[in-house]
Amino acid sequence: MAQAHPILEQSGFNPDKKLKIVGSSPIKHDGIDKVTGRAKFGADMYLPGMLVGKILRSPHAHAIIKSIDVSAAEKVPGVKAVICRDDFPEITPGSANGDMTRNAMAREKALYDGHPVAAVAAISESAAKAALKLIKVEYEVLPHVIDPVEAMKPDAPILHDHVRTKGVKGADKPSNVIEKYELGIGDVDAGFAEADVTVEREFDTKPMHQGYIEPQGCVASCTEDGQIELWCCTQAPWVYRDRLSNILKIETAKIRVQQSEMGGGFGGKTGFYPEPIAIQLSRKAKRPVKIALTRNEVFRATGPVSGTKSRIKIGCKKDGTITAAEAELVFQTGAFTGSAFTNAPQAMFTRYALKNVKTTSYEVVSNRPKVNSFRAPCVPQIVFGVEGVIDELARKIGMDPIDFRLRNAATEGYKTIYGETFGPIGFVETLQAAKKCDHYNSPVPPGQGRGVAAGFWFNRGGETTGTLNIGIDGSVTLILGTTDVAGSRISISMMAAEELGIPVDKVRAVMADTHSLGFNRVTAGSRTTFSTGMVIVDSARKAIAELCKRAAGIWGVSPDAVTFEDGYCKPAGANVGNFEPLSIAQIAAKTMATHGAIAGHSEMNVTGAGPGFGLHIVDVEVDKETGRVDIKRYTVVEDAGKAIHRLQVEGQFQGGAVQGIGWALNEEYYYGKDGRMENPSFLDYRMPVASDVPMIDTEIVEVPNPRHPYGLRGVGEVPVVPTMAAIANAIGQCIGVRPQSLPMSPPKLLKLIDEHKAKNGG
Amino acid sequence: MDVRYEAPETLQAAVALLAGATGPAKILAGGTDVIVQMETDLIEPSLLVDIKKIPELRQIAFENGGFRIGAAVPGMDIMGHKALAKAWPGVLDGVKLIGSIQVRGRASIGGNLCNGSPAADSVPPLIAAGAIARIIGSKGTREVPVEQIPVGPGKTSLASDEIIASFFLPARAPHxxxxxxxxxxxxxxxxxxxxxxxxxxxxxxxxxxxxxxxxxxxxxxxxxxxxxxxxxxxxxxxxxxxxxxxxxxxxxxxxxxxxxxxxxxxxxxxxxxxxxxxxxxxxxxxxx
Missing domain, CATH: 3.30.390.50 (CO dehydrogenase flavoprotein, C-terminal domain)
Known part of the structure; x- marks a missing residue:
């Protein structure tokens, strides 16, 4: 095993330390530029001689590409390059790189409506569009399959001839089932035998798009000697670089990826789309090429998250103790594997101290865009069912739903289904805070229903690098590699300022390109403020050690005789000598005369992420004649470990709940019989608008994670995990029957209401 | 493809432009449908006739105890008209539901009708109100009940050289x-x-x-x-x-x-x- 970094063993976490900056809410340093429009996003880069790139996409859900003729397109005035599959290196299908290059540009087959089949770079958009129309693609249209359960059937159209189901012994025929994955602990048969009450239900959820406001945009520029600069909107500059290197066969040292500002990602910008196409166009045209996707392209060919089918069974005793839980789960992954579906069996029950669990999960391909990551990938969809069954059990035995969860809550020392033993966690504290909050103690208004649901996410660490530089005037710059998707620059600047004892306004952070720092894992999994914060704290402590050395040199004493406190180097004791404390600025001003620049740098494979837990409370009103749901009141209670920037933590809680509200109520893809998406716009893909959601109240619980210098836990994923379940539980209370299918859209809900009425004699 | 853009200041000039068009032409009022449809490649007009500079299309006037509303008056202006709000609150409710504040700052009821959508929000209340559209074309002027204008999704009974100039909402009976x-x-x-x-x-x-x-x-x-x-x-x-x-x-x-x-x-x-x-x-x- 790799040796743990000293800071991980000794994070320096001190619960009694008086904090000056951490825990406040200063204005974001990048905020003004966002408000004035000066911030540069993916499509905001302009280079001399830049061309417009446009992509031709498959109109078929499933088709063999027999031939592609680009000759007429190449002759359009203003067109500088036309590319298709022939312009990408051949890579064996079925490998990770083979899938990646085929998703970027179709090779043997087009696998979904919107799959790229060719691209053009031209001096104007109109020339590029005119050329696209002249590309002749000969398709042999094949039968397609959209629904994952249909795709699992033996006679379903097969997407990939090379796939043999992983995890099934003797699987020797091509299948759409990529993998069967089993995970469990204990003995569920014995567990269910002990149960007084058992509830088993089936659920389904639909794919939903991450819904970022900024469509992917990038500019690629390739020089005559093969150097590539790529400007793009990404959550994963290093991952993009390495994957581009793999599929385009270019050394990583020749690809420099510079991340733009992030106009929303939510996981959807962890894998590339137009970037390899822009690079290949630029290589061919020998000019910079910009590609900015349209919303239509974003909907048809990027995202979404997995749709699921699930069967969930849980048993408990009369006193509320859960004795066993069992689940069968199906995950739709789109045209290629990569859903991260194993998160779900690992996380779906985790928060309850269960002893007997059995899960079987399947990942299935079908003719839809390959899914991409989203907050807590694959977990909220399944928790939608789990927390419904939990709620039903609580009601069956007549127990308060939060008490039922408290009865089963995991605590420190519980060994999880995935092998980790919990350190200090805050699930019990979160549930207790929820029970005490004003919302839960207010009566449910007449005609409304109230629901609660709980959620968990692992939180992540991983490879992270960063540098802290002290300027000649004592102000500080940070070089960060992880993308700032939600305000990590200010949070990390706050931690640096706290360490150095200087105001946060004296710190500025920049996002590095991939030549400027070592590898950084993707910004995802609620890891960035935690991991990069740790790296920068380590860098600050290294810089402080150097500051002490310089002060010692100035005073002519041993470095051991100097301490650092509140921004000043001071003699460690009276016997060191009578020296006036030196500020960072005073020491920095003398760097020319000492040993040059003062900086700290750190790279770690960060571990010790503290798991996160949350509980949501929601009141809804349902129009029983139309099936329309109105969210009346919503409260998110969640453990943040320690909120570094309180407003941003609240923003994460609120944003997660809002995305969950859309997923719960109306967001849905409509596919025609021909397998084409019929609603690729925000007009008909019904994400909530501002007036659809109430103010989301928040309550930050703080049970510190001692493995981090400031005790923080990631907060990006948990806020969406329980949302759909909580809303469904509330609707169930309102109309008398709990919906089991997402979205809970007006037509579906009205049908459910009418059926329930008919069953109960009107 | 290049698009020719014209912004005439009289109805006669606008009609003449439409009558003389050699390719597909579109009338542009607020543009909240036309521009979006062009952006998404649903339509590719070679001529755009912007009618917003024609004064009579931008006015709301009293007439015979009722109201004459210019076809290109933006939704927000209609919503701000107090006498109209009192006489025809349902018509205003329809206008209020078009898009959002930003969209209504541009969108007109003439455009909402001529887009030909069966779901257009201002059209049912206009029809219920018995609104009459005044249509100007090369062959002269016609007065047509609003319900006779849409003939199918995206289609109207207007000739290619005709423009809706205004809508007339009649005087109200008591109660x-x-x-x-x-x-x-x-x-x-x-x-x-x-x-x-x-x-x-x-x-x-x-x-x-x-x-x-x-x-x-x-x-x-x-x-x-x-x-x-x-x-x-x-x-x-x-x-x-x-x-x-x-x-x-x-x-x-x-x-x-x-x-x-x-x-x-x-x-x-x-x-x-x-x-x-x-x-x-x-x-x-x-x-x-």
Missing amino acids: SGDAYQRFTPRTEMDIAVVGVGVNLTLDKGGTCTAARVALGAVAPTVLLSKECADALIGSKVDDVALEKLAAAASAACRPIDDKRGTKEYRIKVAGVLAKRTAQQALEVARKS
Whole structure:
């Protein structure tokens, strides 16, 4: 095993330390530029001689590409390059790189409506569009399959001839089932035998798009000697670089990826789309090429998250103790594997101290865009069912739903289904805070229903690098590699300022390109403020050690005789000598005369992420004649470990709940019989608008994670995990029957209401 | 492809441009449909005739006790007209539901009608109001009831050289009221799944003497339903009449299943909304 970094063993976490900056809410340093429009996003880069790139996409859900003729397109005035599959290196299908290059540009087959089949770079958009129309693609249209359960059937159209189901012994025929994955602990048969009450239900959820406001945009520029600069909107500059290197066969040292500002990602910008196409166009045209996707392209060919089918069974005793839980789960992954579906069996029950669990999960391909990551990938969809069954059990035995969860809550020392033993966690504290909050103690208004649901996410660490530089005037710059998707620059600047004892306004952070720092894992999994914060704290402590050395040199004493406190180097004791404390600025001003620049740098494979837990409370009103749901009141209670920037933590809680509200109520893809998406716009893909959601109240619980210098836990994923379940539980209370299918859209809900009425004699 | 853009200052010049067009031409008012359709490659006009610089198309005027509204007046201007709001609150409700504040700052009722959508929010209340469109073309002027303008999704009865100049809303009889309600899953920025416009007049005793009911988004064009009107006329708009109205509204629907709603759902909700809208119109009439 790799040796743990000293800071991980000794994070320096001190619960009694008086904090000056951490825990406040200063204005974001990048905020003004966002408000004035000066911030540069993916499509905001302009280079001399830049061309417009446009992509031709498959109109078929499933088709063999027999031939592609680009000759007429190449002759359009203003067109500088036309590319298709022939312009990408051949890579064996079925490998990770083979899938990646085929998703970027179709090779043997087009696998979904919107799959790229060719691209053009031209001096104007109109020339590029005119050329696209002249590309002749000969398709042999094949039968397609959209629904994952249909795709699992033996006679379903097969997407990939090379796939043999992983995890099934003797699987020797091509299948759409990529993998069967089993995970469990204990003995569920014995567990269910002990149960007084058992509830088993089936659920389904639909794919939903991450819904970022900024469509992917990038500019690629390739020089005559093969150097590539790529400007793009990404959550994963290093991952993009390495994957581009793999599929385009270019050394990583020749690809420099510079991340733009992030106009929303939510996981959807962890894998590339137009970037390899822009690079290949630029290589061919020998000019910079910009590609900015349209919303239509974003909907048809990027995202979404997995749709699921699930069967969930849980048993408990009369006193509320859960004795066993069992689940069968199906995950739709789109045209290629990569859903991260194993998160779900690992996380779906985790928060309850269960002893007997059995899960079987399947990942299935079908003719839809390959899914991409989203907050807590694959977990909220399944928790939608789990927390419904939990709620039903609580009601069956007549127990308060939060008490039922408290009865089963995991605590420190519980060994999880995935092998980790919990350190200090805050699930019990979160549930207790929820029970005490004003919302839960207010009566449910007449005609409304109230629901609660709980959620968990692992939180992540991983490879992270960063540098802290002290300027000649004592102000500080940070070089960060992880993308700032939600305000990590200010949070990390706050931690640096706290360490150095200087105001946060004296710190500025920049996002590095991939030549400027070592590898950084993707910004995802609620890891960035935690991991990069740790790296920068380590860098600050290294810089402080150097500051002490310089002060010692100035005073002519041993470095051991100097301490650092509140921004000043001071003699460690009276016997060191009578020296006036030196500020960072005073020491920095003398760097020319000492040993040059003062900086700290750190790279770690960060571990010790503290798991996160949350509980949501929601009141809804349902129009029983139309099936329309109105969210009346919503409260998110969640453990943040320690909120570094309180407003941003609240923003994460609120944003997660809002995305969950859309997923719960109306967001849905409509596919025609021909397998084409019929609603690729925000007009008909019904994400909530501002007036659809109430103010989301928040309550930050703080049970510190001692493995981090400031005790923080990631907060990006948990806020969406329980949302759909909580809303469904509330609707169930309102109309008398709990919906089991997402979205809970007006037509579906009205049908459910009418059926329930008919069953109960009107 | 290059697009020729013209912004004439008279109706005659605008008509002449349309009449002389050699390729596909589009009239541009607020552009909230036309520009979006061009951006998404749904239409590729070679000529755009912007009518916003023609003064008479941008005015709201009193006329014979009623109102004449220029076809290119933006929604926000219509909503800000107090006398219009008092006389025709249902028409204003329809305008209020188009897009969002930003969209309504540009969008006009002429454009909303000529886009030809059966789900256009201002069209059912205009039809229920008995609004008459004044149409100018090379061959002269015609006055046409609004319900005769849409002929199918995206299609109108206008000739290629004709422009709607204005809409006339007649003088109100005492005890008259109108209302428009629509159903959308979201609160705004959404397209009606069903829309209902009701306009009715009561006598002194509270009996309905005249009614017009228009149903949106339940057929290829907005429907003016005589059966719905008959359910109200002669009644006190009581529960029995409202149930009849709901049944008539559901029966009149000829919807499709699509991304915006199922057939079954639209038929059911048309009845629910017809009732609710008639009740609202009744309240207005009683107060006027």
